[in-house]
Amino acid sequence: MEPITKQKLLIVEDDPGLQRQLKWHFDGYEVLMASTREQALTLLRRHEPAVVLQDLGLPPDAEGVEEGLACLRDILRLAPHTKVIVVTGNGQRDNALRAVAQGAYDFYQKPLDVSVLDLITQRAFHMAELESALRRSLGGLPGMTGMIGSCEAMLKVGRMVERLAPTRASTLVLGESGTGKELVARALHNLSPRAGKTFIAINCAAIPENLLESELFGYEKGAFTGAHKTTPGKVESAEGGTLFLDEIGDMPAALQAKMLRFLQERVVERVGGREPIPVDVRVVCATHRDLPQMITDGLFRQDLYFRVAEMTLNLPALRDRGDDVLLIARAVLTSCASQHGRVVKGFTPEGEAALRAYAWPGNIRELQNRINSAVILCDGVMVTAEDLDLPVPAAAVVAEEDVLNLRVVRQRAERLCVERALARTEGNVTKAAELLGITRPTLYDLIEKLGLHTGTPA
Numbered sequence: 001m002e003p004i005t006k007q008k009l010l011i012v013e014d015d016p017g018l019q020r021q022l023k024w025h026f027d028g029y030e031v032l033m034a035s036t037r038e039q040a041l042t043l044l045r046r047h048e049p050a051v052v053l054q055d056l057g058l059p060p061d062a063e064g065v066e067e068g069l070a071c072l073r074d075i076l077r078l079a080p081h082t083k084v085i086v087v088t089g090n091g092q093r094d095n096a097l098r099a100v101a102q103g104a105y106d107f108y109q110k111p112l113d114v115s116v117l118d119l120i121t122q123r124a125f126h127m128a129e130l131e132s133a134l135r136r137s138l139g140g141l142p143g144m145t146g147m148i149g150s151c152e153a154m155l156k157v158g159r160m161v162e163r164l165a166p167t168r169a170s171t172l173v174l175g176e177s178g179t180g181k182e183l184v185a186r187a188l189h190n191l192s193p194r195a196g197k198t199f200i201a202i203n204c205a206a207i208p209e210n211l212l213e214s215e216l217f218g219y220e221k222g223a224f225t226g227a228h229k230t231t232p233g234k235v236e237s238a239e240g241g242t243l244f245l246d247e248i249g250d251m252p253a254a255l256q257a258k259m260l261r262f263l264q265e266r267v268v269e270r271v272g273g274r275e276p277i278p279v280d281v282r283v284v285c286a287t288h289r290d291l292p293q294m295i296t297d298g299l300f301r302q303d304l305y306f307r308v309a310e311m312t313l314n315l316p317a318l319r320d321r322g323d324d325v326l327l328i329a330r331a332v333l334t335s336c337a338s339q340h341g342r343v344v345k346g347f348t349p350e351g352e353a354a355l356r357a358y359a360w361p362g363n364i365r366e367l368q369n370r371i372n373s374a375v376i377l378c379d380g381v382m383v384t385a386e387d388l389d390l391p392v393p394a395a396a397v398v399a400e401e402d403v404l405n406l407r408v409v410r411q412r413a414e415r416l417c418v419e420r421a422l423a424r425t426e427g428n429v430t431k432a433a434e435l436l437g438i439t440r441p442t443l444y445d446l447i448e449k450l451g452l453h454t455g456t457p458a
Contacts (some may be wrong), residue, residue: 040071076102086106087112161187175317176315176317179316181286185246214231217236250287358391
């Protein structure tokens, strides 16, 4: 029988007596003990514990909290998913709330009641496990690196990719700009027998018409002014692999005939050349245009359309993917926070409501840009609709159903108002209370009543 692996618990505490007491009490965990910020970060990098129990009073500022808060920020910067439970002295509730406002999972005040601390710690480990399982489940559709989705339309795309990838069929990927067409093309390549060969992408709309032919098919030395040496094109360079032609609907009419010949005969002729060159390439095309309408208008060759669209994949717009927008937004938020070194934990309820309600004309690309900007500019640890520069829908204030219970509506409105005030004052309770026109004790009571245990500094 294999030995049971204990969960790792990092305890950051400089009092030797408390160290011994806690290590003895938490014998059901693999306890890692640190006395300073530097030791804590070393153990964090080496062991990656899911939960950290940290005293805010650390040397050289054992009587204050600034070193402890700095340690908290460093832990969350290095490992944003870590659940940090801060422990403070009696009467230091404000400091505990400051810590939670900066990203701590929870707090506990001395003197220690080990039964309560047990409960908080167990809950933290349970939450860490749930979030870890969720991140694994959001690893994306099979083989489609970077694509996240759980709606039926995207699951259908995933199944289609799995079936098409091993074949040689030319595939046309349709969808609005920003829906992830190139990611689908790469998935078709990565799941195919050609995965070890080259994947080459070329955007037909981004290259001037007079250069596109030589870019695709190459040119012989002396074919035109500046052609100082024979140069293979993108098609030849993709030999044995996959050629992705993005925005093929923008391909000039004169070049469509040459592309048709290549797809029919699998040979290319360089500009200025006479000799056909055989090429073994799998072709995947994409466009946001209505190709059948373009055929009717005489802008796209019907015979080329039938060649590139042996199989067709339709990507849904982000606005049609339901709660996928939140799954993608959370994954993007985690990535951006790590990239910029910011401690940003998630979205406020009004932020999530705004994400759901917005139409996303730019699809995933627009979502990525808005979240990236919000992570850089947001003041707190939660991203608001204001940070995203999105309107707050009415449904964020009251429930989606028609709630007529005044107590429920009032509580929801109070929660939204308090969250906005705390976000606008960078988590400062005193300033938030002034903004709300109430006393600081009243605001503390509201925070507790509404279950806003994320608290704020004084």
